[in-house]
């Protein structure tokens with residue numbers, strides 16, 4: 001089941017599998033390629049977001065550590 005789109009240049013129906021329009025030779029817009037679009041959009045922010053994520057993970061780990069301690073304390077009381 002091929003996905004199709006209309007060529008931006010000649011408006012003919014082409015398969016998204018083609019990198020170039022077979023009718024007029026125009027290169028398909030990369031913006032139609034969602035993974036590439038995401039990759040491009042994320043690229044500049046990725047480093048900052050990764051740092052934020054690592055920071056959040058570190059905080060989450062601290063929370064889990066204290067939570068684990070509380071749970072263990074609670075369980076040891078009930079045993």
Ligand SMILES: [Zn+2]
Pocket residue numbers: 007008009010011012021022023024025026
């Ligand atoms: Zn075309």
